[in-house]
Each structure stands twice: as structure tokens, then as C-alpha cells.
Amino acid sequence: MTEDPRRQEAIKLYDAWTHEGGDRRAFLARMTALAGSAAAAEALIAAIAPSAAAASVVPDDDPRLATAMVDWASAPGRSMRAYVAEPKAGGSRAAVIVIHENRGLNAHIRDVARRVALAGHVAVAPDFLAPMGGTPEDADRAREMIGALDLAATLRDGQSAIARWGATRPVGVTGFCWGGAMVNRLAVAGAPGLKAAVSYYGPAPDPAEAAKVTVPLMLHLPELDTRVATTVRPFAAALAAAGKPHVLHEYPGANHAFNNDTSAERYDAGAAALAWDRTLAFFKRHLG
Secondary structure, rough: OOOOOOOOOOOOHHHHHHHHHOOOOHHHHHHHHHHHHHHHHHHHHHHOOOOOOOOOOOOOOOOOOEEEEEEEEEEEEEEEEEEEEEEEEOOOOEEEEOOOOOOOHHHHHHHHHHHHHHHHOOOEEEEEHHHHOOOOHHHHHHHHHHOOOHHHHHHHHHHHHHHHHHOOOOOOEEOOOOOHHHHHHHHHHHOEEEEEEEEEEOOOOHHHHHHHHHOOEEEEEEEEHHHHHHHHHHHHHHHHHHOOOOOEEEEEOOEEEEEOOOOOOOHHHHHHHHHHHHHHHHHHHHHH
8 A cells, every 4th residue: 555645644543543542443433434444444554553473684593692681670669671682792882772662672672672782782672661560462552551651750760771781881872752752851861871862753852851951862753753743843943052962864755663664654764774874873973
């Protein structure tokens, strides 16, 4: 359905439902009306939604990497967990915290962490649902759990991950969608060891918060992601007004989640490759 003019409207409906909530039956009814039948609607939703069965870019047993699950206490009585990948041959040894989308720490985000590790960094992908028992297999359930998080406590969980891995090395942070929004919040709040932040299509804080940003910030914004653009562009303007080091990259024709190669309809290979190259260059400049 790539050439179908209804594609963009379907993506817009899907993104609104998965990020703003609402009645599932009403969402399915609108998608059915758009697609022409219930079967066509289900096929379209499957093409837009990330696929848990999609192949990894970097296999989970890649011999160049060492991987492990690591637990730590982010606060008294509060436990966190992260997937950690690092190159066996060494590298910059800086750490990059990789923050997941609103589906939690899934196979795709672990794959992204391995890509970061192959670039020479220690990649740390926290499961921000760990305090609630961890990311479930059901993506819909994971989104519900994300929506129920205490954001103040979750921000402290992110700071604890940065502090843990930043005790002996510089740390960068990147994230996607919900994770991109968390990156923006961490850039405002700061954390010991944090040196750079890269946000992919994450809603931005109030522009009044821009003056508090503590580190160089890169923002990736898809042209067609109007929901996120309404927050990111004013925030970027406020960063400029406050004299904060930042760069805003916009990607013509790209949709929200353009970096997620498990989503057939939203993935944009050209935009993803360009954003990835820019991200790695940004971390090399600021982390070493």
C-alpha cells in the first residue's frame, strides 16, 4: 500500500491511537472505513505496527560483542535492569544509554543497542518497566504500563543509569519516541557524567525549560510527524534564544518512527541512515 494515497492518513490514525490513547473499537472502525474492509484494515495495521518477528540487523549472538543483563538499585527499594552490549575489541569506551519506545525494552531496541556497541561504545538499554515487573511480550500491555509510570521516578531511573555508567567514562543518551521525550527531559535535568543527548522524534518539554538544558542536544524530526513537531520546533527556537548548543535535523517525507526498521510502512531507509550517521558523529565529537 506504499503508493496508496490513504497510507498517510492510516499512519496518522495509528500514531494518534498508540500515543494518545482512545477506544480500540473506534480506531478499528476508522481504519476499516479507510481500508475498505476489516481484513484490509488488519493488514494495514500490521504493516504500520512494528513487527516482533522482524530480523535483527546485528544478531544477538554476534561474536564481536559481549552482552549481558545488568541489575542495579536506582533508589532504595527500587530495582532497574538494562541490556548491555559492548565491543570485545574495545573502542571509545564511552557509554551510550539507549532509551526504548513506548513498547518497552524489546528485541528491536536490543538490536539498536548492539548497533551502538559496534560503533565502539558501551551500549546500555534500560528497561524502564523494570520497577513494574519488566517489559511484557504484549506490546499493547507495554504501552499501558508506560502510561502508568510515575514520570518523576522514571526520570530518576534514567539519571541513575547515567550515573552508574558515567562514574568512569563520558555518557551520551539517545532514545526514540517515548524514549526521545525522555532524552529531552534528561537533557534538561542533567546527570553526573552526561555529555551529549540525541532525541529521535520525541515530544519536547515546554520551551521555558530550554534554558535549563545542560548538554549539547541533537533533535531528529520527521517532516510528517506533525504531532511531535508542534513541541520540538518551539523548543528548538527556545534553545537557540538561550544560546544552548543544539542542532535540529528535519527529514522531508519521513514519518514518526522512521528509524524503526521493523515497521514496514513507516521505516525510511534513507532518513534512518542519515540520522544514524549524524548521531554517531555527534557522539564521537562529544564523547570521544
